[in-house]
Amino acid sequence: MKFMTTFHWAPDTQQRAEAIARFQRTGGLPPDGIRLVGRWTRADLGAGFDLLETDDMKKLTEFAYQWSDLMELDIVPVLNDPELSEVLGRVVK
Structure with missing residues (x-):
C-alpha cells in the first residue's frame, strides 16, 4: 500500500534545527521494509510530504516514531489514478 505522510513543525527554531541535523545524519530514510517513493519539502521549510x-x-509505525518527537505527522493511505480507476470500474455502474 502507498501512504502519503505529511510532516510539519511549529516555528520552533531549536526543534527545526534538530530535525535538520537528524535528517543530515540519517538521510531521513525509512527502515527496511518501506520504500520511499518520493519526498518533497515546502520552500519555506515548514512542512513536507513523503510518499x-x-x-x-509495524515498520510504518517505527518510521513515524523516529520522527514524532520533532514534528507532527499525518499518515494517510492513498491510491494512484490507475488504482482508483480499477476500484471505480468495479463499484460504479
Missing part, C-alpha cells in the same frame, strides 16, 4: 510504500504497518 511511502509498504504492507508492514
Whole structure:
C-alpha cells in the first residue's frame, strides 16, 4: 500500500534545527521494509510530504516514531489514478 505522510513543525527554531541535523545524519530514510517513493519539502521549510510504500504497518509505525518527537505527522493511505480507476470500474455502474 502507498501512504502519503505529511510532516510539519511549529516555528520552533531549536526543534527545526534538530530535525535538520537528524535528517543530515540519517538521510531521513525509512527502515527496511518501506520504500520511499518520493519526498518533497515546502520552500519555506515548514512542512513536507513523503510518499511511502509498504504492507508492514509495524515498520510504518517505527518510521513515524523516529520522527514524532520533532514534528507532527499525518499518515494517510492513498491510491494512484490507475488504482482508483480499477476500484471505480468495479463499484460504479
